[in-house]
Amino acid sequence: MAKKDGDTGDAGTTGHEWDGIQELNKPLPKWWLYTFYACIIWAIGYWIVYPAWPLVSSYSKGVLGYSQREKVSEDLEAAQADKSTFRDKIASADLATIQADPELLNFAMAGGAAAFGDNCAPCHGRGAQGAFGYPNLRDDVWLWGGSLDAIHQTISHGIRAEDPTTRNSQMPAFGKLGMLKPDQVSDVAEYVLSLSGNAGDDAAAKRGQVIFAANCAMCHGAEGKGNQALGAPNLSDELWLYGGDKATVVETITNSRGGMMPAWTGRLDPATIKELAIYVHSLGGGQ
Amino acid sequence: MEAAPGVMRSDTPTVTGEGRSLYAGRVKVYPKEAHGTFRTVKWIVMAVTLGIYYLVPWIRWDRGPYLPDQAVLIDLPARRFYFFFLEIWPQEFYYITGLLVLASLALFLVTSVAGRVWCGYTCPQTVWTDLMIAVERFWQGDRNARLRLDKHMWSFETLWRKAATHLSWLLIAIATGGAFVFYFADAPTLAKQFWDFDAPTTAYLFVGIFTATTYVLGGIAREQVCIYMCPWPRIQGAMFDRDSLLISYRTWRGEPHGPHRKGETWDGRGDCVDCRQCVAVCPTGIDIRNGPQLECIQCALCIDACDEIMTKVNRPTGLIAYDTVRNLEAGDVGAEPLNLFRPRVILYAVAMAAVAIIMLIALLTRPELDVNVLHDRNPLYVRLSDGGVRNGYTIKLLNKLYLPRAFSIGVEGLPGATLDLIGHEGGAVVPVPPDNLQSVRIYLTLDKPGVKALTSAATPFSFVITDIASGARTEHGATFQGPPR
Numbered sequence: 001m002a003k004k005d006g007d008t009g010d011a012g013t014t015g016h017e018w019d020g021i022q023e024l025n026k027p028l029p030k031w032w033l034y035t036f037y038a039c040i041i042w043a044i045g046y047w048i049v050y051p052a053w054p055l056v057s058s059y060s061k062g063v064l065g066y067s068q069r070e071k072v073s074e075d076l077e078a079a080q081a082d083k084s085t086f087r088d089k090i091a092s093a094d095l096a097t098i099q100a101d102p103e104l105l106n107f108a109m110a111g112g113a114a115a116f117g118d119n120c121a122p123c124h125g126r127g128a129q130g131a132f133g134y135p136n137l138r139d140d141v142w143l144w145g146g147s148l149d150a151i152h153q154t155i156s157h158g159i160r161a162e163d164p165t166t167r168n169s170q171m172p173a174f175g176k177l178g179m180l181k182p183d184q185v186s187d188v189a190e191y192v193l194s195l196s197g198n199a200g201d202d203a204a205a206k207r208g209q210v211i212f213a214a215n216c217a218m219c220h221g222a223e224g225k226g227n228q229a230l231g232a233p234n235l236s237d238e239l240w241l242y243g244g245d246k247a248t249v250v251e252t253i254t255n256s257r258g259g260m261m262p263a264w265t266g267r268l269d270p271a272t273i274k275e276l277a278i279y280v281h282s283l284g285g286g287q
Numbered sequence: 288m289e290a291a292p293g294v295m296r297s298d299t300p301t302v303t304g305e306g307r308s309l310y311a312g313r314v315k316v317y318p319k320e321a322h323g324t325f326r327t328v329k330w331i332v333m334a335v336t337l338g339i340y341y342l343v344p345w346i347r348w349d350r351g352p353y354l355p356d357q358a359v360l361i362d363l364p365a366r367r368f369y370f371f372f373l374e375i376w377p378q379e380f381y382y383i384t385g386l387l388v389l390a391s392l393a394l395f396l397v398t399s400v401a402g403r404v405w406c407g408y409t410c411p412q413t414v415w416t417d418l419m420i421a422v423e424r425f426w427q428g429d430r431n432a433r434l435r436l437d438k439h440m441w442s443f444e445t446l447w448r449k450a451a452t453h454l455s456w457l458l459i460a461i462a463t464g465g466a467f468v469f470y471f472a473d474a475p476t477l478a479k480q481f482w483d484f485d486a487p488t489t490a491y492l493f494v495g496i497f498t499a500t501t502y503v504l505g506g507i508a509r510e511q512v513c514i515y516m517c518p519w520p521r522i523q524g525a526m527f528d529r530d531s532l533l534i535s536y537r538t539w540r541g542e543p544h545g546p547h548r549k550g551e552t553w554d555g556r557g558d559c560v561d562c563r564q565c566v567a568v569c570p571t572g573i574d575i576r577n578g579p580q581l582e583c584i585q586c587a588l589c590i591d592a593c594d595e596i597m598t599k600v601n602r603p604t605g606l607i608a609y610d611t612v613r614n615l616e617a618g619d620v621g622a623e624p625l626n627l628f629r630p631r632v633i634l635y636a637v638a639m640a641a642v643a644i645i646m647l648i649a650l651l652t653r654p655e656l657d658v659n660v661l662h663d664r665n666p667l668y669v670r671l672s673d674g675g676v677r678n679g680y681t682i683k684l685l686n687k688l689y690l691p692r693a694f695s696i697g698v699e700g701l702p703g704a705t706l707d708l709i710g711h712e713g714g715a716v717v718p719v720p721p722d723n724l725q726s727v728r729i730y731l732t733l734d735k736p737g738v739k740a741l742t743s744a745a746t747p748f749s750f751v752i753t754d755i756a757s758g759a760r761t762e763h764g765a766t767f768q769g770p771p772r
Contacts, residue, residue, distance in 0.1 A: 127665030138669040138677075237672035238735075282709075284669060284677060284730055 091271040095148045098278060105278065112279025115272050119264070120280075128283050133242060133259055138284045141239050145228045146287040152277035158263030159231065166263055169230045174215065175254030184211050189249040192216075195224040195236040200246065315437075316510060316572035318420055319430035319564070323591030332408045333417055341462065344469035350374075351689040353721040361471050367722075373650075374687070374722070378657075385646040389639060396635035398526040400627065401609065402533040406519065407586040412512050415463070415505035416570065419456055426452045430567055456506040457498070464497030510571040514582050521581075529612040530626045534585045536565075536576045536607050539618040544576075547600065558602045565589035565607060575607055656694075657685035658752055660765045667768040674735035676769045682750065683726045686719040693718045693755040696729070700748035701767055703737025706730075716755060731767065744771045 016023040027033075046052065051067070053060040086107040090098055098104045117126065123134045130136030135143060144154050144167050157163045160170075174180040180188065190201050191208030199205045213222065219232040226234035233241065242248055242257060264273055280286070320326075348358035348371055355362065360369040368375040368383070375382050397404045406413060427433045427448045436445040468490045469477060480486035504512050513520065527533065536559075544559030559576070566574050568588045573580055575589045587609075594604040605620065614623045663679035670676055686692050694717050698704050708715050709728035719725040733741075746769065749762040 125666075127663070129666035129669070136666075136669065138666065138679075139671055141672045234672065238674040239670060239672050284679065 087271045090274055091269075095152060095274060095277060098274065099148065099281075108275040108278045109282065111272065112275035112277075115268065115276050116279055119268065120276070123261075128280065133257075135241060135259075136239075136285075137280050139239060140285050140287075141234065141237060142228065142285065142287070143231045143233055143241075146281075146285055148277055148281050148286065150228075151280050151286070152274065154261070155273050155276050155280070156263065156265045158261045160258060160260040161263040163263035163265070167231055169219070169232065170258055171219070171232075171256040173254065173256040175250075176256075180211065180215065180253070184208075185250055185253045188212055188216065188253055189246055192224065192235050192249055192253075193244070193246060196238055196244070198244065313511065314572060316570065317430045317433050317567075318570045318572075318588075319567040319592075320424060321568040321588040321591040321595075323594055325587035325591050329408060329417065329586065329588075333414050336409060336411075336414050337418070341466045344466065344474040348372075351721075353689050355473060357473055359470060360473070363471060376657075376685070376687070379653075382646065382649070385642060385649075389642050389646070392635055392639045392642065395526055396632065396639060398523055399528065399531055399629075399631050399635060402527065402531055403520075403523060403583075403585040406513065406584040407534075410584075412504060412517070413570075413584060413586065415459075415501060416509045416512075418459065419506045419509070420570065422455045422459065423452050426455065453506070456502055460498040460501035460506070461494065463501040464494040464499075467497045468493050510582070510584075513571060513584055526631075527579075528629070528631065530629055532609040532611055532625070533579055534575065534583065534587055534590065534607065535579070535610045535612075535615055537605070537610065537615065537620075538576075539615070541576065541606050553602070558597065558606050560596065560600060562596050564592040564596055568592040653687075654761075655687045656692075656752070656754070656761060657683075657687065658750075658761060658763045659683040659685075660750055660763050662765060662768070668770070670770065671732065674738065675732055676738050676767075677730055677732040678767050680729040680731065680750075680765065681726055682729055682752075683724055684717060684719050684752070685724045686721060689721050691718065691721050695753045695755060696727070697751040697753070698731065698748060699751050699762065701731070701733065701737070701746065702740070703734050704748075704767070705732045705734075707732070733767065733769070738769055741767075741769050742772065744769055 012025050013022045014025045028036075047060070048062065049064050049066075050062040051059055052062060086104065089104060090108055090111075093101075093104065098108055116124075116128065120128070124130055124137055125134070128137040130138075135141070140146070142150070144150060144159065154167060157166045159167045172179060174188075175182065175185045187204045187208035188211045189208070190199055190204040191206075191212050193199050194202075194205040194208075212220075212224070216224070219230050220226055220235055221232075224235035226232045238244075240248070241259075242252055264276075268276070343359050344357065346358035347356050348369070349356055350369070354374075355369065357369065358371050360367075362369065366377045373382075394405055423433070427436055436442075436448060439445055465481070471493075472487075472490070477486055477490060481490070508516075540557060541559035542557040544557050544561050547553075547556070547560040563574075565576070566572070566589075568591070569575070570586060570588065571582045571584060573582045575583065590607050590609075593607040597604045597606055611623065611625065613626075614621070617623045659682070661681045661683070663681075668676050668678050682696065684694055696706065696708060696715050696717060698706055706715060707730040708717065709730065711717055711727065717725060717727050746767045747764060748767055749764055751760055751762050753760040
């Protein structure tokens with residue numbers, strides 16, 4: 001705003017002057033000032049009512065006794081209480097009952113999906129599609145059984161885990177321990193591949209069949225169909241957990257395999273484990 | 288600093304004088320009642336528009352046992368908009384968009400032909416203000432009586448008349464706010480809840496908001512809304528041209544103006560007798576004789592006022608009339624024929640017709656069933672032990688009819704595929720409740736020969752959805768994912 005020289009308006013100057021430039025005294029608008037004062041008064045009320053001042057070892061609590069931490073824990077408790085109706089029912093009902101009740105099933109599926117993402121996805125994948133050495137939970141192949149109860153047992157007690165009732169078995173490292181010579185391992189590998197129609201050398205497969213019957217059939221069955229009680233995989237299907245090319249099969253026979261999964265009892269509560277069993281069973285492979 | 292010899296630059300009025308004030312005090316307007324053709328038309332328009340607004344929520348429309356029977360209902364909790372025979376789902380909101388596009392084009396068209404017809408006759412601000420003024424006139428009398436009352440502000444008569452006016456305004460405002468919420472819930476139920484004071488808080492809140500806006504905007508702010516708040520007066524300048532019919536003072540006929548005594552000659556002078564009736568009736572308090580103005584909402588009341596006076600002084604009516612700038616410049620009634628077929632009028636009309644036709648076609652071909660097919664993303668496919676491949680889908684069936692329906696789902700274009708509907712093992716039939724959405728999980732399995740026959744990682748095929756009752760079938764494209772080839 002241009003002013004005539006020396007015209008300081010009604011308010012005068014603040015008395016400050018730099019190089020001949022004077023600072024005019026322009027007070028803040030009244031409405032602004034009063035709003036500001038009102039805010040100060042409001043703030044005093046705030047100090048009294050809410051926690052405000054840091055003290056030596058604590059802080060002023062305010063007359064309302066409000067605490068954000070307490071609010072959060074109250075909210076969490078309320079959320080738990082909201083869910084408890086269904087959670088209690090799921091904890092007490094057996095798996096088949098839960099599956100038959102649409103309301104419980106719906107709740108279990110939602111809880112199972114969340115728990116799966118938190119606990120299982122790191123190994124089995126976000127979509128339960130598995131990875132090298134970690135089974136795909138959507139296909140129709142189960143090492144230890146794909147019924148609801150079998151899945152529940154596996155999740156509860158794990159595989160080769162530190163749990164007295166964990167699922168346990170151990171394939172010998174045939175090559176490493178010297179139980180089979182390298183050419184015998186190669187022959188058995190040819191035979192195993194022939195079970196799913198992928199043999200490259202029929203003569204070797206024939207020789208391997210004899211070795212298979214003597215060493216492998218005990219667990220994998222005479223026809224290589226596997227045995228879920230022992231976690232012995234079916235060798236005649238098209239799916240391979242560690243790979244179905246000859247080099248991988250030779251490696252498996254030489255060094256053996258033995259994946260492990262932790263027991264979730266104790267880590268998760270029984271209701272969550274049930275929800276997980278139902279969720280995994282629903283993914284497409286459940287039997 | 289000098290701007291010119293003897294002139295300080297800071298001497299300009301915008302810097303030093305009264306022109307610096309950015310605030311113009313309101314000059315209260317006391318509109319006088321007009322009588323005549325346009326006033327009658329405005330009464331009728333008011334009755335019709337207010338009637339529509341207040342009564343439409345009470346119209347019933349039978350939609351069968353499953354749906355509300357209110358003809359016009361915006362059902363926010365259920366996410367439906369009902370308009371007589373139409374029911375609009377949230378994903379069909381483009382119908383509303385189309386309607387709004389049509390409305391704005393209509394506004395452009397009307398404005399380019401005949402000016403601010405919307406502002407002058409049908410805008411809610413105009414209609415409610417007109418109503419509020421009529422109420423004010425009922426309690427306080429016409430212009431002169433109101434001016435007199437305002438001069439004696441603290442007399443008993445002024446006070447009770449003002450109180451009665453404001454009370455009536457508030458009642459109208461409450462009725463307006465009340466009618467608004469009836470569009471969002473079943474009107475008779477909500478009305479009863481209102482009476483029993485157990486309507487939802489939101490309802491009371493919105494009645495409150497609309498009561499306040501009606502009272503403040505219609506009763507108190509009035510023409511200031513049009514002049515300061517509304518953007519439309521600023522935009523419409525782009526809609527007028529020299530051929531638009533605007534309410535105009537025919538300067539060529541009226542000037543030079545001046546008082547006229549009975550028996551005096553009309554020679555050598557204009558027809559305007561300076562009676563200022565056009566100013567008295569104007570709801571925005573302007574003088575139409577100053578030419579087209581931003582404040583003029585073109586309500587045509589000055590035409591009525593002027594015609595009345597012209598009749599009295601035995602001069603032809605139409606000193607103020609709807610006229611075009613081109614005709615005004617020609618200086619005679621009908622000197623230039625009205626030109627309706629101008630590019631902008633044709634353009635707006637064609638655009639309106641196009642939008643209307645598109646909407647009509649969309650409406651007529653509107654499907655009664657909406658199908659969404661979602662392919663599982665993670666994993667894309669699952670390999671099975673026998674060499675087969677399985678894909679997972681979620682199909683969402685949206686039944687837009689008011690009847691329960693059942694659909695069968697089949698697959699076409701994917702030989703060797705088996706279909707599993709999870710939760711519907713007893714035959715591939717999916718029941719969908721009326722006016723509802725049903726989502727189905729589907730596993731599609733292709734056996735080993737089928738997988739071998741695939742030529743690419745993604746194979747297109749179709750889901751065929753058949754209405755069991757009517758046999759109507761719709762196909763929906765999807766892809767079957769398999770191992771890379």
